Amino acid sequence: MNALLQTHQLQLALPAHTATNTLDWSIQRGECWGILGPNGAGKTTLLHCLAGLRPPRQGELLLQGQPLQRLSVRQRALQLGLLFQQQQDEFPATVLETALIGRHPHLSLWQNESPTDLALAQQALQRLDLLPLAERRIQTLSGGERQRLALATLLTQDPQLLLLDEPTNHLDLHHQISVLELIQSEVQQGKAAVMALHDLNLAARYCSHLLLLYPDGQACWGEKDIMLHLPALETLYQQPLLLFQAEGQSIFIPRSTNG
Numbered sequence: 287m288n289a290l291l292q293t294h295q296l297q298l299a300l301p302a303h304t305a306t307n308t309l310d311w312s313i314q315r316g317e318c319w320g321i322l323g324p325n326g327a328g329k330t331t332l333l334h335c336l337a338g339l340r341p342p343r344q345g346e347l348l349l350q351g352q353p354l355q356r357l358s359v360r361q362r363a364l365q366l367g368l369l370f371q372q373q374q375d376e377f378p379a380t381v382l383e384t385a386l387i388g389r390h391p392h393l394s395l396w397q398n399e400s401p402t403d404l405a406l407a408q409q410a411l412q413r414l415d416l417l418p419l420a421e422r423r424i425q426t427l428s429g430g431e432r433q434r435l436a437l438a439t440l441l442t443q444d445p446q447l448l449l450l451d452e453p454t455n456h457l458d459l460h461h462q463i464s465v466l467e468l469i470q471s472e473v474q475q476g477k478a479a480v481m482a483l484h485d486l487n488l489a490a491r492y493c494s495h496l497l498l499l500y501p502d503g504q505a506c507w508g509e510k511d512i513m514l515h516l517p518a519l520e521t522l523y524q525q526p527l528l529l530f531q532a533e534g535q536s537i538f539i540p541r542s543t544n545g
C-alpha cells in the first residue's frame with residue numbers, strides 16, 4: 287500500500303541546517319506523528335514543506351505516490367490540509383462562513399456550497415463546541431475559540447493527511463484533550479496526522495510516532511516508545527528532565543537548571 291506521504295533525501299532550506307543528513311520518511315494511514323524540537327529547529331518549516339508551501343533545499347515529496355510539486359493546489363488540498371500556527375483574519379466573516387472555506391477545494395469555481403457542504407461544516411463546528419457561535423463574527427472570538435474554528439475548517443476540508451502546527455495553541459486543558467482525541471479518532475478512521483507539539487506529555491500520550499528535529503537539521507524518527515528516550519530528549523531541548531510513570535503513561539517534568 288502507498289504511504290500517504292513520503293520524503294526522499296529531503297533537506298530543509300534553512301541556513302542553520304548544516305547537517306548533511308537527509309530525511310527519508312514515510313507517513314502511513316493510521317499513524318499520528320509528533321514533531322518535537324526546540325524553538326527555531328524548523329518544525330513549522332518542515333510542515334510547510336510537507337504541504338508544498340515551501341520548497342526544500344533538496345529532495346522529493348510524494349503525496350499518495352505522486353510528486354507533490356506536480357500536483358495543483360486543488361489536488362493537494364483534496365488530500366492534505368494544514369493548520370497554521372497563527373490565523374490571519376483580514377476579511378470580515380462569520381464562524382460558519384469560515385468553516386465553509388474548508389469545502390472550497392471540493393467545489394468548482396462558481397459552484398455554491400450544497401446542503402451537504404453546509405451539514406459538514408455544521409458537524410465540524412459541533413465537534414469543536416462552536417455551533418452556538420455559528421453566526422458570530424470571527425474578529426469577536428477568543429484565542430481558543432479561533433483556534434478551534436481553524437480545526438473545524440480543517441475537518442470540513444476533510445483531507446486524508448492532517449498537518450497541524452501546534453494544534454493545542456490557546457486551548458484550555460479540557461479542549462487540549464478533546465482536540466487531541468478528535469485528531470486521534472480521525473487517524474483511527476484511516477487518516478494520518480503530523481503535528482508540531484511543544485508538550486512532551488501530550489505527544490507521549492497521543493502520538494503513535496515521533497520525529498525529533500535538532501537545530502542543525504539532524505533528525506531521528508520512529509515509534510513513540512523508542513523515541514521517548516530520556517537522554518535524547520534532554521539533548522534535544524538542552525534541558526534536564528525527570529521521568530515518571532502514571533496510569534501507564536510517561537510523564538516528563540523539566541528539572542530546575544538553578545542547581
Ligand SMILES: Nc1ncnc2c1ncn2[C@@H]1O[C@H](COP(=O)(O)OP(=O)(O)OP(=O)(O)O)[C@@H](O)[C@H]1O
Pocket residue numbers: 300323324325326327328329330331332
Ligand atoms: N522567512 C524567513 N526568513 C528568515 N528566517 C526564517 C524565515 N522563516 C523561518 N526562519 C527561521 O528559520 C528557523 C526555523 O523556523 P521555524 O518557524 O520552522 O521553527 P520552529 O521549530 O517551528 O520554531 P517554534 O518552536 O519557535 O515555532 C528559525 O530560526 C526562524 O527564525
